[in-house]
Amino acid sequence: xxxxxxxxxxxxxxxxxxxxxxxxxxxxxxxxxxxxxxxxxxxxxxxxxxxxxxxxxxxxxxxxxxxxxxxxxxxxxxxxxxxxxxxxxxxxxxxxxxxxxxxxxxxxxxxxxxxxxxxxxxxxxxxxxxxxxxxxxxxxxxxxxxxxxxxxxxxxxxxxxxxxxxxxxxxxxxxxxxxxxxxxxxxxxxxxxxxxxxxxxxxxxxxxxxxxxxxxxxxxxxxxxxxxxxxxxxxxxxxxxxxxxxxxxxxxxxxxxxxxxxxxxxxxxxxxxxxxxxxxxxxxxxxxxxxxxxxxxxxxxxxxxxxxxx
Amino acid sequence: xxxxxxxxxxxxxxxxxxxxxxxxxxxxxxxxxxxxxxxxxxxxxxxxxxxxxxxxxxxxxxxxxxxxxxxxxxxxxxxxxxxxxxxxxxxxxxxxxxxxxxxxxxxxxxxxxxxxxxxxxxxxxxxxxxxxxxxxxxxxxxxxxxxxxxxxxxxxxxxxxxxxxxxxxxxxxxxxxxxxxxxxxxxxxxxxxxxxxxxxxxxxxxxxxxxxxxxxxxxxxxxxxxxxxxxxxxxxxxxxxxxxxxxxxxxxxxxxxxxxxxxxxxxxxxxxxxxxxxxxxxxxxxxxxx
Numbered sequence: 001x002x003x004x005x006x007x008x009x010x011x012x013x014x015x016x017x018x019x020x021x022x023x024x025x026x027x028x029x030x031x032x033x034x035x036x037x038x039x040x041x042x043x044x045x046x047x048x049x050x051x052x053x054x055x056x057x058x059x060x061x062x063x064x065x066x067x068x069x070x071x072x073x074x075x076x077x078x079x080x081x082x083x084x085x086x087x088x089x090x091x092x093x094x095x096x097x098x099x100x101x102x103x104x105x106x107x108x109x110x111x112x113x114x115x116x117x118x119x120x121x122x123x124x125x126x127x128x129x130x131x132x133x134x135x136x137x138x139x140x141x142x143x144x145x146x147x148x149x150x151x152x153x154x155x156x157x158x159x160x161x162x163x164x165x166x167x168x169x170x171x172x173x174x175x176x177x178x179x180x181x182x183x184x185x186x187x188x189x190x191x192x193x194x195x196x197x198x199x200x201x202x203x204x205x206x207x208x209x210x211x212x213x214x215x216x217x218x219x220x221x222x223x224x225x226x227x228x229x230x231x232x233x234x235x236x237x238x239x240x241x242x243x244x245x246x247x248x249x250x251x252x253x254x255x256x257x258x259x260x261x262x263x264x265x266x267x268x269x270x271x272x273x274x275x276x277x278x279x280x281x282x283x284x285x286x287x288x289x290x291x292x293x294x295x296x297x298x299x300x301x302x303x304x305x306x307x308x309x310x
Numbered sequence: 311x312x313x314x315x316x317x318x319x320x321x322x323x324x325x326x327x328x329x330x331x332x333x334x335x336x337x338x339x340x341x342x343x344x345x346x347x348x349x350x351x352x353x354x355x356x357x358x359x360x361x362x363x364x365x366x367x368x369x370x371x372x373x374x375x376x377x378x379x380x381x382x383x384x385x386x387x388x389x390x391x392x393x394x395x396x397x398x399x400x401x402x403x404x405x406x407x408x409x410x411x412x413x414x415x416x417x418x419x420x421x422x423x424x425x426x427x428x429x430x431x432x433x434x435x436x437x438x439x440x441x442x443x444x445x446x447x448x449x450x451x452x453x454x455x456x457x458x459x460x461x462x463x464x465x466x467x468x469x470x471x472x473x474x475x476x477x478x479x480x481x482x483x484x485x486x487x488x489x490x491x492x493x494x495x496x497x498x499x500x501x502x503x504x505x506x507x508x509x510x511x512x513x514x515x516x517x518x519x520x521x522x523x524x525x526x527x528x529x530x531x532x533x534x535x536x537x538x539x540x541x542x543x544x545x546x547x548x549x550x551x552x553x554x555x556x557x558x559x560x561x562x563x564x565x566x567x568x569x570x571x572x573x574x575x576x577x578x579x580x581x582x583x584x585x586x587x588x589x590x591x592x593x594x595x596x597x598x599x600x
Contacts, residue, residue: 011435011438014435015435015438015439015442018439019439019442019443023451026451026452026455027451029455030451030454030455137580137583137584137587138576138580140583141527141531141576141579141580141583142575142576142579142580143531143534143535143538143575143576143579145535145538145554146554146572146575146576149554149558149561149568149569149572150572152561153561153565153568153569157561157565241444247446247539248535248538251539252558262447262450263450263539263541266450266451266454267454267541274451277447278443278447278451281444281447282442282443282444285441285442285443285444286442289441289442
């Protein structure tokens with residue numbers, strides 16, 4: 001187990017390194033620099049001075065080493081688009097709305113999805129199943145900005161019940177969270193349905209039924225427990241996915257979250273912020289997968305590490 | 311039924327078709343998809359003006375009517391025309407990206423599955439790399455790097471679409487590697503390349519088809535997402551994602567500018583996904599999740 005974790009950590013370090021190099025090179029390969037914007041034209045000398053101040057005139061590998069050296073000390077630099085604070089301070093300010101949005105979306109969507117999936121699996125091939133499956137497919141295939149669009153149209157424009165944008169008062173949180181919740185709900189509905197059907201077809205369920213156990217106990221004590229294994233593993237990566245997944249929801253509802261910075265850091269060649277965002281999200285995904293795999297192994301005694309392949 | 315003398319001669323394709331035809335959702339989405347493709351191909355025949363012609367400037371922002379089925383947009387272009395040409399863009403990008411995904415995915419998957427060991431390790435690390443980097447972020451960066459545009463979007467979508475195809479092919483090749491006919495071919499001195507081309511890839515044809523079809527909606531969604539953010543297909547070209555973004559600004563009154571591209575995108579993606587799901591269930595009943 002420990003060997004396995006160490007191996008995975010090494011693999012994460014390698015991934016992190018490769019991603020950082022590729023992203024750094026790509027970022028600097030994008031034509032233009034941070035001071036080429038049209039809204040504040042600066043003369044060539046001033047630009048050269050600014051670039052020199054920020055170390056942007058040095059060779060790329062020096063810039064890379066400087067930046068990554070800072071990252072190892074948890075110093076992600078200063079964002080060019082808001083020089084009054086560090087990248088970490090900016091994240092601390094912009095992340096909470098995204099986290100509330102994504103977190104509430106997952107916490108509301110996941111249980112609903114599990115219920116929907118259970119209802120579908122237990123009433124297989126009935127109208128409940130078809131309805132739930134149709135709902136899950138819709139949720140997974142329709143882009144989230146389309147869902148947001150429909151919610152805005154119905155609840156904000158036509159019914160005028162809720163505000164279409166903003167983040168100030170809690171009632172303006174409802175629509176974005178609802179829009180975001182469709183993704184975890186659809187994902188979980190699909191997962192739960194197939195996981196439960198998988199377990200329901202196992203011979204041990206037939207044995208339990210033959211033994212005369214009440215159906216409710218079979219479902220809750222045996223089927224659901226076995227099916228939940230697969231469901232646990234998707235949770236954490238999905239939660240991390242909220243960091244980037246909410247870009248569109250935030251754009252649609254004008255939520256002052258992290259999403260806008262993903263776009264603006266790339267558009268404005270804000271190298272420190274861009275690097276920091278991509279590296280942090282990548283690292284979180286790596287650890288989310290690692291923790292999910294470990295949790296899966298702890299919950300499922302049939303899985304043991306060390307046989308070469310996982 | 312009296313004429314059926316030799317029912318045993320039916321091939322697997324017949325049964326696949328029977329299974330597919332029994333799936334009403336898949337059949338319906340197949341029909342929808344066919345209609346959409348026909349509309350996209352014959353776009354000039356069913357529309358009055360070109361997609362970028364500002365032919366109705368005096369009637370800009372006219373509501374849907376008998377004359378303008380989907381209304382007129384803010385720049386005086388017939389919106390129905392824009393939507394139909396948008397189908398062209400969306401479907402072309404979807405199919406082209408899926409084709410590129412298959413072209414990248416098959417050799418990598420086959421090599422990883424056939425050779426195992428180091429090759430497999432390298433391919434799996436590559437896949438891992440693509441699974442931890444959020445595709446949207448990387449696509450945004452690549453879009454900025456290349457300035458967006460039609461072919462760039464296809465490449466970006468393919469870059470993130472091949473993983474699925476590669477995994478499917480790898481699993482299939484791995485399962486067939488130890489089969490007797492492959493052993494026999496090896497014993498007769500066939501080269502690995504020949505075995506992969508002649509025996510293993512043809513045997514993986516159903517997962518490849520499924521992977522191809524399921525890559526289409528993902529590519530279309532990526533295109534719409536990037537265009538929505540303004541780093542996809544550049545403006546004069548009609549793209550649904552772009553139209554949704556513009557429509558947002560007019561939503562409070564001119565609702566049709568947002569609703570029609572939204573509906574078109576949702577319908578196309580949904581139809582392709584259901585078609586792909588049906589195809590998967592029909593071609594490989596063991597994968598069926600029910």
